[in-house]
Amino acid sequence: xxxxxxxxxxxxxxxxxxxxxxxxxxxxxxxxxxxxxxxxxxxxxxxxxxxxxxxxxxxxxxxxxxxxxxxxxxxxxxxxxxxxxxxxxxxxxxxxxxxxxxxxxxxxxxxxxxxxxxxxxxxxxxxxxxxxxxxxxxxxxxxxxxxxxxxxxxxxxxxxxxxxxxxxxxxxxxxxxxxxxxxxxxxxxxxxxxxxxxxxxxxxxxxxxxxxxxxxxxxxxxxxxxxxxxxxxxxxxxxxxxxxxxxxxxxxxxxxxxxxxxxxxxxxxxxxxxxxxxxxxxxxxxxxxxxxxxxxxxxxxxxxxxxxxxxxxxxxxxxxxxxxxxxxxxxxxxxxxxxxxxxxxxxxxxxxxxxxx
Numbered sequence: 001x002x003x004x005x006x007x008x009x010x011x012x013x014x015x016x017x018x019x020x021x022x023x024x025x026x027x028x029x030x031x032x033x034x035x036x037x038x039x040x041x042x043x044x045x046x047x048x049x050x051x052x053x054x055x056x057x058x059x060x061x062x063x064x065x066x067x068x069x070x071x072x073x074x075x076x077x078x079x080x081x082x083x084x085x086x087x088x089x090x091x092x093x094x095x096x097x098x099x100x101x102x103x104x105x106x107x108x109x110x111x112x113x114x115x116x117x118x119x120x121x122x123x124x125x126x127x128x129x130x131x132x133x134x135x136x137x138x139x140x141x142x143x144x145x146x147x148x149x150x151x152x153x154x155x156x157x158x159x160x161x162x163x164x165x166x167x168x169x170x171x172x173x174x175x176x177x178x179x180x181x182x183x184x185x186x187x188x189x190x191x192x193x194x195x196x197x198x199x200x201x202x203x204x205x206x207x208x209x210x211x212x213x214x215x216x217x218x219x220x221x222x223x224x225x226x227x228x229x230x231x232x233x234x235x236x237x238x239x240x241x242x243x244x245x246x247x248x249x250x251x252x253x254x255x256x257x258x259x260x261x262x263x264x265x266x267x268x269x270x271x272x273x274x275x276x277x278x279x280x281x282x283x284x285x286x287x288x289x290x291x292x293x294x295x296x297x298x299x300x301x302x303x304x305x306x307x308x309x310x311x312x313x314x315x316x317x318x319x320x321x322x323x324x325x326x327x328x329x330x331x332x333x334x335x336x337x338x339x340x341x342x343x344x345x346x347x348x349x350x351x352x353x354x355x356x357x
Contacts, residue, residue, distance in 0.1 A: 002036040004309050007068040007274070011046040012086065013283025014293035015074020021345040022072065022298040028349045029306070029314045036311055040072070047078035047086055056089035062097035070305050071276035074298075075283040088140070091278075095133055096140075098273035100266035101164070102171045103131035103245065105280065106304070107252040107262070110296075112327035113335070115257040117229065124233030125255060128179065130172040131245030133266055135164045136196075138242045158243075160196035162203055169207035169239065171269055176214055176237035183215045184208070187224050187240035187248070200241065225251060253280055253297075258334045260294025263301040265308065277305040291340045294332040296322060299348055321351030 008023060010016025023040050030037050043064075045057035056076075058064070065071055076091045077083060094100075107127045109115055115122045139159035146152045169186075176184040186204050190197035201218075208216050219227065221244045227234060228251060240248055253262030262280035279297030287293060299322050307315040325347045331337025332344060 001034075002310075004036065004038050004069045004311075005067070006038055006040045006305075007065050007071045008040045008042045009045055009071065009073045009090075010042070011074040011076045011090070011283065012048075012078050013075050013285045013288045014281075015046070015076070015283055017074075017288075017291070017293050017341055018279060018295045018298035019072060019074040021295040021341055022302045024345060025299055025318065025348055025352070026302050026306070028352050029311075029318055032317070032352055033311070033314050036314070041068070045090060046076060047081050050078075050081060050085070050089075056086060057093070062094060065094065065098065065274060068274045070274050070309060072301070072305060073276050073278040075279070075281065077283040077285075079285055092138065092140075094276060095266050098268060098276070099134065099270075100268050100273065100275055101132065101134040102168060102267040102269055103133040103264060104175070104267060104304075105129040105131065105245075105249040105252065105262065105264045106300075107249070107256060109256050110261065110326035111323050112329075113257045113261070115255045117232070117255060121230075121232055122255065125252070127232075127235055127238055127252060128175060129238045129240065129245055129249045129252060130168065130175055131240060131249065132164065132168040132242050134242070135159050135161060136242030136244075138246075158193070158196050160199050160241075162199065165200050165203040166207055167269075169204045171267075172237060172239035173208060173211045173214060177211060179237060181215075181236040182213055183236040184217075185224070185235050185238045186216065186218050187221050187238060187244050188218060189221050189244070191220060197241075204239070221248070224248060228252065228255070249280065258294055258296075260297050260332070260334050261300070262297045263304055265301070265304045267308070275305075275308060277301045277308070291342060292333055293341050294334050295341050295344055295348075296326065317352055317355055318348075320355055321348045324351045 010019045050056045109122045109125050137158045142156040144154040190201045259281045264280050266276040303315040303318040330339030330343045
């Protein structure tokens with residue numbers, strides 16, 4: 001039997017709640033399939049760890065993760081700790097330390113869900129957003145000087161390299177080619193950012209030239225945000241920079257009815273390092289401990305992780321169970337229902353056990 005070793009990092013807020021729900025669903029899939037097993041090792045890294053030790057994770061945290069097949073991550077963020085500490089010292093430290101340079105965020109209006117768009121527009125949403133995950137404004141280049149003086153200055157430098165752009169553009173092209181429409185939209189802002197984004201455009205054009213079967217178009221990021229709302233059916237696979245895709249992917253998830261539905265994968269396409277999978281909602285401290293967090297994003301994330309690990313049948317079975325629950329309920333409060341996390345989890349597990357195959 002195949003056994004996949006998973007590093008489970010619940011993190012902050014509702015993160016541990018949805019990750020534990022996700023692990024129970026994965027265990028149910030493994031029990032139903034019988035051909036694979038999952039061994040989850042839990043790490044208590046996050047803001048509570050920071051309060052105890054002064055670090056979000058141990059100094060050798062990235063090295064501890066290298067031996068795992070995948071990482072299952074909950075959420076990060078604490079109202080009592082500056083965001084730049086919680087983000088940079090945990091999630092971004094893992095992504096950059098393991099060179100997970102491709103962030104993949106699928107977006108689809110699940111059956112039964114109603115987003116803020118008119119129904120005929122919402123039903124057109126079926127996107128995969130590919131986000132460059134190592135450069136841009138999140139490269140960490142910059143600094144502050146003359147603190148608390150009238151001449152105080154702070155800079156964050158957007159970093160774009162030919163190698164970084166080329167590898168994410170190639171990954172996006174391959175992703176688009178694997179989808180039925182074979183359509184790629186490249187997001188830019190080179191009309192205003194005349195150095196880094198112009199290089200982005202140039203290198204992307206060089207890469208897409210090697211994929212003549214792709215239908216490729218280009219959109220400025222501000223126009224893209226508007227058209228995702230007004231003409232969602234125009235898009236399929238979307239490639240954007242680290243900052244632009246961060247914003248657009250949250251917009252995309254909100255259009256499905258709740259940020260709690262969103263899933264994402266931080267991928268090292270070379271396979272040299274483990275990839276990390278996480279729901280895209282935040283730590284949601286306002287509902288922490290109430291047992292009402294929406295676990296759908298964590299379950300969808302589980303399906304992405306299983307597919308990445310080669311368990312395609314289990315991933316499809318899980319997505320079918322999610323679709324059934326999204327149509328018939330139960331629903332957590334963010335989706336207009338009264339159900340708790342446990343009830344949604346039980347419904348998905350029941351769907352897995354009752355499903356065909």
